Amino acid sequence: MKAYLILEDGSVYEGENVGASREAVSEIVFNTSMTGYLEVMTDPSYAGQAVVMTYPLIGNYGICHEDMESDRPWIDGLIVRELSEVASNFRNEDSIQNFLIKNNIPCICGIDTRDLTKRLREHGTMNGFITVDSSFVVEKILQRIKEYSVKGVVKRTSTKEAYSLPGKGKRVVLIDFGAKKNIARQLQKRGCEVIVVPCDTKAKEILKLKPDGIMLSNGPGDPKENVDIIEEIKKLYDTDIPIFAICLGHQLIALATGANTYKLRYGHRGGNHPVKDLETGRTYISSQNHGYAVDESTLDKNICVPAFVNVNDGTNEGLRYINKKIFTVQYHPEACPGPRDSSYLFDKFIKMMED
């Protein structure tokens, strides 16, 4: 069955439908990772977005459920050049085709994904409409496409109930804004007891848990939308509890302390972005997935200073807070997918809690 992707600039891409045959309006973003499609699909930060994989062969090693970064896929749609008909890996449990259908996610294959990527790069991230109904009239649906925006996704992806993961070491409260599972795994691996709490948990509730440290997770959407959460984070900032924040968490605490964020033209999504540690001069290859960034010109130097910068485009990749046990990064030290080169940051967080 044919499937179509219509973008808000009016361009139409035709391919084959290989997932669920439902319609979807979403923000279209591209990811340049060559492996890790399951991790991408199940990363809650993609809630409200449909993902174009720039690597043309997807599904080669099937689905290994333990690699899921949350309990379900969050993407609104998957756009690929070719979906492998045969999956081969010793851990493979299911085909990607089945997985998509089971989870009601539309997928178009046979798309010139390079052309689409270049269009998104030139135009900036755009909304799009995925459909299997060939009778669409572009002009009629453009309005609907343009009107779409990613909204309310933090609440949607966050855990509804607090839960705790056992550990004999430090107690960390992880605020779940749409957290990838590997954040908690990384902490647990280092012996931590991890208490995962919903995104709207009040600061005083968190303090009651007597955490040794607080972890602000990644998550989807425009950070500025989370007005209430930002308020609570300001209160956490005022305590002396060590805080480590990733991605959306990093943006939220920046907002809480008076800085501003802005939407990037087409974001950073992939596993090859170089970030430079401004203190040591070392550069690390990082896993990234963000459409917004902290505006460095709005930082109050008495509160925080840039700690990491993106070598490619000079955007902010991390902050160090003055006279606070707080450091935050824009990228993903928990990897999955992508390079594990920055996992040392979790060790740094542990050490910070121990000091």
Add this chain to the structure above:
Amino acid sequence: MPRNNDIKKVLVIGSGPIVIGQAAEFDYAGTQGCLALREEGVEVVLINSNPATIMTDKDIADEVYIEPLTAEFVKKVIKKEKPDSLLPTLGGQAGLNLAMELFEEGFLKKENVRLIGTTSLTIKKAEDRDTFKQTMEKIVEPIAASKVVENVKDGVEYAKTLGYPVVLRPAYTLGGSGGGIVYNEKELIETLENGLRLSRVGQVLVERCIAGWKEIEYEVMRDGIGNVITVCNMENIDPVGVHTGDSIVVAPSQTLGDKEYQMLRSSALNIITELNITGGCNVQYALNPDSFEYCVIEVNPRVSRSSALASKATGYPIAKVAAKIALGYTLDEIKNAVTKKTYAAFEPMLDYVVIKMPRLPFDKFISAKRELGTQMKATGEVMSICNNFEGGLMKAIRSLEQHVNSLLDYDYSKLDTESLKSELQRVDDRRIWVIAEAIRKGISFEEIHKITKIDIWFISKIANIVKTENRLSSEILDEELLKEAKRIEFPDSLIAKLSNKGEEEIKTLRYRLDIRAVYKMVDTCAGEFKAQTPYFYSCYGGSNEAKRSYRKKVLVLGSGPIRIGQGIEFDFCSVHSTWEFKRLGYETVIINNNPETVSTDFDIADKLYFEPLTPEDVESIVDIEKPDGAVVQFGGQTAIKLTQSLMKMGVPILGTDAKDVDAAEDRELFDKILEECKIPRPRGETVYKAKEAKEAANRLGYPVLVRPSYVLGGQGMQIATNDNDIDGFMEIINRIAQEHPILVDKYILGKEIEVDAVCDGKDILIPGIMEHIERAGVHSGDSISVYPVQSLSDTVKSKIVEYTKRLAKALHIKGMINIQFIADGEDVYVIEVNPRSSRTVPYISKVTGVPIISLATRAICGESIKDMGFGTGILREPDLVAVKMPVFSFEKIKGADISLGPEMKSTGECLGIGKNFNEALYKAFVGAGIRLPKHKKMIITVRDSEKSKVIDIAKRFQALGYIIYSTKGTAKVLNDNGVNAIVIRKLEEEGPNILDLILSHEIDIVIDVPMRGIAGSKDGFIIRRNAIETGVNVLTSTDTAKALVSSLENEKDEISLIKI
């Protein structure tokens, strides 16, 4: 960290002659590295014995020494040039070993030369088997259980504890020389003895066999402050057990999930950090297909064949970045040359699939074993890029130029299921064709996987190709099917054959449906950033990124994979011509598919198309680029073969006209021209069948030369002495369908002379006349060639010049011409004319200082030779002598006959330049790796007709203190003539016989001149093979032997260094 300003003058060591395991990739890396150094204002001193390389150009390095790559010569260069640093990581294993040798003996320290780009400790940790093992254990990186042994007894004992099979890996050898998988004690002893001998340090690793695991490679980089990145990972389709150089390789890996990918990536970065690498490094892994278990197989702390492949596969210039790191820069300070926006501190992301296939020499070595193992056999490789795997494979197959365009072309259809299953167990270069047939016969993927251990994903992709073959031959060819066939890169010819239509018909249909190739850019970043570098590959479906410019434009056709007979020298020619066209204001477009070469570096031409060199693939590019002309005379036979097709596409051939090219190749036309020019040639006839050939031979009188027309490297050329030989040869020749007739010529035993000349249609410039040491009958590429000629009379010389002039004029040559003559006394005959650039052009350019290719290119563009400043006619001879010595890789190819004849067998060459002939000859032998004397014992056994010639040679060896052993007949002649020769028993006689003597490791040289023709004895074959595999120098021509003894006689003279 900015550049270290203490580094002002750097010595770069090249990799020497092309041998199997060390090919053009080091010219690519070396050239890029040298240019990167010079870009930073560093003075570069280069030593390399290989004159066919681009790196030995005066434009690439400041001071160039074409001298043997031995410690002695490198020391001389260091003493003379006084460099402050030595960069040893660009010259492959040869360069690295030399640097280590100089370091270990304290020479570098004494001369105040520091190693840059690596440290001796790094090299030791990576290369010394024991230290490597300890290092890996320290950082908890698993390696296969193994032990270093220095004698056979320890090896046998350790193998018992592991259980067979075990793998043997000699330390410090190239391309896995002397190693392999052994299945029992007998094989172990044999291989281990050999390996211990080949290892520079007499060590061999005996290792647990992990054959069948996935073989994965990572190309990683690290800078001086510890930044680490991965350039690319690659997966071998052939599991562990086949040398990666002989494997079909795909980039990026296809069957690894993110968890496996990142696990190995982290491991590789962990390893280069521990080894303290500053530059590029290759790490090879075996990955258990059924778990996360892995083993580190090998680490190469330098640029390598794999790094060249990774550079071409990703657009990331590893050698360039490595050179900058050696100067002190960090990765985040070095600009990404492709995007010009981002930096070298990032990891390339591919949005396509890259496939590499090896070019194996079994077409040259018909008797060789085709089995692939841990010892590399490929002479070269091709790479293809596509957005799907099937298409990449189909493109790679036809890029090989082995008369194979599809998975149907090796025919296994007659085998039944059982025979196929047993055929699947054979690991050779045709395995994927067997798999395709197994799929056709309905053998399940699982079963094929069980036998071959090739991942099911790859098998399923081969099955997709088979499925499309079946559909094409059974269904109606509609738009959907045609699109699918083109998507996976079926050539029109194959679609036509399968669907029972004509090729033109398919093309017309395709154009009518607008199914045309589009071109996508290789940009290192999967489209994330705008790239500046026009490096393209084709695919079907989607938008086209290659935009036609309207500048004056020339298409340069490359020479494809390196193979015996068509080597790196044609890349030299293609690149130089491209550069000259650029200087003349043309936009240049290169098409080539060889990842090892300089021509496929993305900043050589204005545009690079990484594509097969078939008419259809070229036409698709022509459709978009609409070049003003194409130049075919620099890309060897690969390019010449495209002449007719290009004309049909309406692309003018620049330089010599196609009809004149044809006249040089077509027997009848050529004979007519010779007649008109009054130039004699050996009598000959044109035939198609064996019967006609025999009749012709009898008319001409034996011996005769038999060969197909339109070939390079003397492929299929043989000397026949009787009717039986002709029957045998015709059978071999006709194994490949011949479109062109077969030539039978009277064989004249004389001096072989070769000339390269530039002609503008009116005037001619002959940079030099070369003379071959071996008499006619040995292929020119395999003969020792001397410039300027040493033994020709002025009459002969002027005849040669005159004939060259006449021929160049008669053929209306514009550009290059290469002519081979035979001089028999004062008579001169033409035996071959090639209206194109030849193998000898690079070396003559270097020795004479005449930029031959530039001049030829200018002549092609209409400039007159008179205005070029080098005069006309023959160039004055220089005061020095240059000897080009062929280099062979026989020890790598089990079962190959090493005797020299009209079919070329050498893989590379080196050059000796001296003040006089003897000095040049000595250097040439040393450069070719013949380092004598060792034990001063030799064997002489020659056929009757050569016996008288060998007496003088034997006398001279004896005078040098050699003990001579001979078989009965030869010994008698020698003893009768005053040479002491000890009689040894023949092979068929009981031991100790000649073979035992060879295997005793005390023989320096074997002079074995076999009988001509097919009857050339089987005994001789066994003797020569064993000698080669024991590391003995074997000479199969008395002329070569004479040259060698002259060289040894003059060894004690003081040797000078000559800067070109």
